[in-house]
Amino acid sequence: MKLKSATEETIESIEGEFRADRNMLRIIANIISSSDESLHSLKVNMYLNMYDVNSLISDIAILTSDNKVIRINGMDLDATGVLDFESIKARGEHISTLLKDLEREGVYDLRSFVPIRRNDETIAFLYGTTTPEDIMNAWAPEIYDGHATVSVIERSSGVFLIDAAGRVGKNLNDVEINVSEISVDDNLKNSILSGRSGYAIGKDASTGIIKYYCFLPMNLADWEMVVSVPEDDVYAQMQPLSRALNYYLLVAAVIFIAYFLFILKITSGSLEGIERRANVDALTGLQNRNRYEYFCEHLQQGTDGLACIYFDVNGLHDINNNLGHLAGDNMLKTIAKAICEEFGESNTYRIGGDEFVAFRYDRNEDMVRKDMEKVEKTISDAGYHVACGLSMATPDRKLAVVIKEAEEEMYESKRKYYESIGKEMRG
Structure with missing residues (x-):
C-alpha cells in the first residue's frame, strides 16, 4: 500500500538523520572524554567545530553540571529553568521532548544528548539542537504530490513534536477525529499512544475533511509517525491506476499462456541469477x-x-x-x-x-x-x-x-x- 510505504520511507529518512548525527556526537563526546582539557578550553572548542552542522542539527553545545551551556561561539548561557543536568543525567543518552529555546522566545527545540564522562563519572552532556521546522525542511514530503500531512507524536505525553499542519506542542487528545474505520481493535488515539501499527479513515472535526491515516511506531525515543492524506487525493491517484488496470485485464488473457510457458522454461540457473541480484552488490560484487x-x-x-x-x-x-x-x-x-x-x-x-x-x-x-x-x-x-x-x-x-x-x-x-x-x- 502506497501510504504505508511512504510512511516507512519517512520514518527511515528522519531516523537515519538522527542516527548519523548521534554517531557524530558520540565521536566528539568520546574525544572530549578522553582528553584532560577544560571544557572551556580552545581545544575543546576545536573539537566542537569538527561537527558538520547540517540541515537537521543547527547547533551543538555542552551542558555542564551547574546548568551552564558552553557554545562554539563563546557566548555561554545559563540554562537554569530550561535544562536540568541532574534530570538529564538520570536519563543518559537520549533525545528530548520539546524544550524552550535558550534564546528565541516562543521557539521550542528537540535536543539529542550524549554524555561526556571522565573517571567513570558523567561530568557534562554534549547535545545537538534542532527544531520541528528544521526536520520538516530537511525531509520535504512528496507523498501524494505534497498533499499528505506528516506528524510525529510523543506517545508518553501525546504531544505533537513534528507536524506539517502547525500543531507542534499541542496534544493529540485535543484533536478531534471522527473515525469511521480502523484496522486495529482499538480507537485511533489509543492505538497511536500505545505504539501500534495500522490504518484508519476519519473526518478531521476542525476542517471537515475525510482523511486516510497510517500510523507506525518509530525507533527514536517513544515516537509515533502518523501520515494522513485527504480522501480526494487518494482517489485522484487511483483513477489512472483504474484505467491501467482495465487495460491490463484486456491484454492479460492474451499473454497468460505465453507467460505461463515462459515461467516453465526458467532454469535453476536463472533462479540463481535472480537470487544473486537480490543479495549481491552490483558495483563491488560483494554480498550486500x-x-x-x-x-x-x-x-x-x-x-x-x-x-x-x-x-x-x-x-x-x-x-x-x-x-x-x-x-x-x-x-x-x-x-x-x-x-x-x-x-x-x-x-x-x-x-x-x-x-x-x-x-x-x-x-x-x-x-x-x-x-x-x-x-x-x-x-x-x-x-x-x-x-x-x-x-x-x-x-x-x-x-x-x-x-x-x-x-x-x-x-x-x-x-x-x-x-x-x-x-x-x-x-
Whole structure:
C-alpha cells in the first residue's frame, strides 16, 4: 500500500538523520572524554567545530553540571529553568521532548544528548539542537504530490513534536477525529499512544475533511509517525491506476499462456541469477546489506573464534568531488577486492556506501589483527586509505555487541587518521 510505504520511507529518512548525527556526537563526546582539557578550553572548542552542522542539527553545545551551556561561539548561557543536568543525567543518552529555546522566545527545540564522562563519572552532556521546522525542511514530503500531512507524536505525553499542519506542542487528545474505520481493535488515539501499527479513515472535526491515516511506531525515543492524506487525493491517484488496470485485464488473457510457458522454461540457473541480484552488490560484487542482515539475524549469539572486522573508507567524498564518481567507484572496487581476497567472498559484505564488514572464523585476535593490517597495507599501497576496527566474539555475547565494538574501534581509527592529516573528519 502506497501510504504505508511512504510512511516507512519517512520514518527511515528522519531516523537515519538522527542516527548519523548521534554517531557524530558520540565521536566528539568520546574525544572530549578522553582528553584532560577544560571544557572551556580552545581545544575543546576545536573539537566542537569538527561537527558538520547540517540541515537537521543547527547547533551543538555542552551542558555542564551547574546548568551552564558552553557554545562554539563563546557566548555561554545559563540554562537554569530550561535544562536540568541532574534530570538529564538520570536519563543518559537520549533525545528530548520539546524544550524552550535558550534564546528565541516562543521557539521550542528537540535536543539529542550524549554524555561526556571522565573517571567513570558523567561530568557534562554534549547535545545537538534542532527544531520541528528544521526536520520538516530537511525531509520535504512528496507523498501524494505534497498533499499528505506528516506528524510525529510523543506517545508518553501525546504531544505533537513534528507536524506539517502547525500543531507542534499541542496534544493529540485535543484533536478531534471522527473515525469511521480502523484496522486495529482499538480507537485511533489509543492505538497511536500505545505504539501500534495500522490504518484508519476519519473526518478531521476542525476542517471537515475525510482523511486516510497510517500510523507506525518509530525507533527514536517513544515516537509515533502518523501520515494522513485527504480522501480526494487518494482517489485522484487511483483513477489512472483504474484505467491501467482495465487495460491490463484486456491484454492479460492474451499473454497468460505465453507467460505461463515462459515461467516453465526458467532454469535453476536463472533462479540463481535472480537470487544473486537480490543479495549481491552490483558495483563491488560483494554480498550486500540484505545478506548481511540475514547473517546477523540467524547468528544472534557469537561463537568462539568468530571475529568481526569493520572497514570504513576515508576520502571517498573528496575523490567524488574532485575526480568524479567514476574515480570513487574505482576506489570502492579496489578496496572491496582487497578485503574479499583476504577474508573470502562468503564472509565479506558491503553494508553501506563506504562501509564494509568481514568475518573470520577459528583464528585468535592477534592473527586476525595481522590479517586486517595486511588488508590495510594492500589498500594503502593502491593509494587509498581505510579506517579499521576489530572485535572477537565469545559464546555468551550477542553478535550485535561484537559488531558495535568493531565499529567503535573503526571510528577511533578514523578520528586519528583525520587528526594526523589535519582535516575535519568526514565520511
